[in-house]
Amino acid sequence: MRVLVSGGAGYIGSHTVVRLVAAGHDVVVVDNFGNAKPAVIDRLEALTETNIPVHAFDLTDKDKTEHLFASEQIDAVIHFAGLKAVGESVQIPLDYYQNNLESTFSLLRAMRRHGCSSLVFSSSATVYGDNAPVPYQEDYEPLSAASPYGRTKVMIEHVLRDVAHIDPVWRIAVLRYFNPVGAHPSGTIGEDPQGIPNNLMPFIAQVAVGKRDRLQVFGADYPTTDGTCERDYIHVEDLAAGHVAALNRIAMSNSPIRTWNLGTGTGTSVLEVIHAFERASGRTIPYDVVARRAGDLPAYWADPARANEELGWRATHTIDDMCADTWRWQSENPHGYEDAAPPDE
Ligand code: NAD
Numbered sequence: 337m338r339v340l341v342s343g344g345a346g347y348i349g350s351h352t353v354v355r356l357v358a359a360g361h362d363v364v365v366v367d368n369f370g371n372a373k374p375a376v377i378d379r380l381e382a383l384t385e386t387n388i389p390v391h392a393f394d395l396t397d398k399d400k401t402e403h404l405f406a407s408e409q410i411d412a413v414i415h416f417a418g419l420k421a422v423g424e425s426v427q428i429p430l431d432y433y434q435n436n437l438e439s440t441f442s443l444l445r446a447m448r449r450h451g452c453s454s455l456v457f458s459s460s461a462t463v464y465g466d467n468a469p470v471p472y473q474e475d476y477e478p479l480s481a482a483s484p485y486g487r488t489k490v491m492i493e494h495v496l497r498d499v500a501h502i503d504p505v506w507r508i509a510v511l512r513y514f515n516p517v518g519a520h521p522s523g524t525i526g527e528d529p530q531g532i533p534n535n536l537m538p539f540i541a542q543v544a545v546g547k548r549d550r551l552q553v554f555g556a557d558y559p560t561t562d563g564t565c566e567r568d569y570i571h572v573e574d575l576a577a578g579h580v581a582a583l584n585r586i587a588m589s590n591s592p593i594r595t596w597n598l599g600t601g602t603g604t605s606v607l608e609v610i611h612a613f614e615r616a617s618g619r620t621i622p623y624d625v626v627a628r629r630a631g632d633l634p635a636y637w638a639d640p641a642r643a644n645e646e647l648g649w650r651a652t653h654t655i656d657d658m659c660a661d662t663w664r665w666q667s668e669n670p671h672g673y674e675d676a677a678p679p680d681e
């Protein structure tokens with residue numbers, strides 16, 4: 337299949353490109369490089385030993401999106417492109433709604449016009465809101481989210497259901513990711529956050545490599561095993577494999593839309609992640625326990641049974657694997673894709 341990967345220069349998209357090529361697919365990337373470096377494409381071409389066509393434009397531009405579909409034969413789309421920082425989305429909600437919704441609308445319209453009906457969409461565990469029973473199961477309703485970012489995912493899920501309902505030619509996979517971490521085992525591609533990382537694993541990695549002094553642990557008084565929050569961390573390599581499995585599945589499916597959780601089914605606490613990273617890196621991670629972060633839930637993880645059964649997919653990497661691969665990427669690329677950057681931004 338010739339697969340268009342939107343956001344293919346980003347963290348999860350880049351790892352999925354490698355998996356797609358390994359599975360025999362042709363890949364075309366579209367990315368506006370708003371949150372990615374062009375250098376990732378060189379690394380991808382070296383890793384895959386293929387030439388990867390890249391369209392560098394913003395998907396909210398309907399005309400350019402239309403032109404892409406007119407100029408390339410696209411059989412399926414994996415739609416990663418989007419803004420994803422929860423805190424930032426509270427500050428600039430209109431940018432989040434506009435970017436995430438309009439890019440999806442212009443893709444859907446262009447796909448429909450050009451007879452492309454296979455779509456894999458990046459959703460998130462955030463759509464389960466604050467009250468879903470743990471472990472999270474796909475049929476839980478109503479979807480809700482506590483941030484504008486999360487609400488773009490809820491809204492897009494509803495848009496996709498409505499579109500699939502009225503036009504059953506669609507074959508749509510909605511994938512709800514839990515907490516993606518880790519990096520490709522080659523150490524050549526990985527997560528490259530701009531500025532201060534919002535997420536736990538990249539922050540720990542930057543402390544380990546000496547870019548930041550100490551980690552702040554947001555609360556140790558939760559009703560969990562050690563008092564710190566528990567999340568379902570999933571290796572980005574497992575996540576990438578889940579996309580290839582979903583693409584295969586929708587190609588054979590009779591239903592226009594289906595949702596799958598991509599998680600391990602296990603919760604890991606903040607302190608457990610710190611200790612796993614210390615084992616993987618051989619470095620000590622200094623930390624201070626500080627106040628809870630507003631909006632954090634104590635503990636949640638996926639029920640991955642549906643993906644295990646229907647996609648024939650299962651997460652195989654442990655938290656130690658996730659930390660080891662994150663550490664290889666971070667220690668070999670202390671400044672991410674900006675090799676020549678000064679020690680700190
Ligand atoms: P990322 O920022 O690394 O990748 C997204 C890519 O999309 C970037 O390269 C960015 O430049 C590009 N992009 C954004 N808006 C665009 C637009 N309008 N036109 C063209 N390109 C655009 O993020 P990621 O971590 O790889 O996440 C990929 C997807 O998965 C996102 O939709 C995100 O919301 C979702 N997701 C991520 C996580 C996570 O923790 N990383 C969790 C759940 C869901």
Ligand code: UDP
Nearest residue numbers: 534535536537539552553554565606629632
């Ligand atoms: N966390 C933390 N310090 C940090 C970043 C995160 O203690 O600097 C905690 C956070 O409170 C949460 C967990 O680590 O319990 C995972 O946070 P992350 O932002 O990575 O994912 P999310 O909470 O969005 O699932």
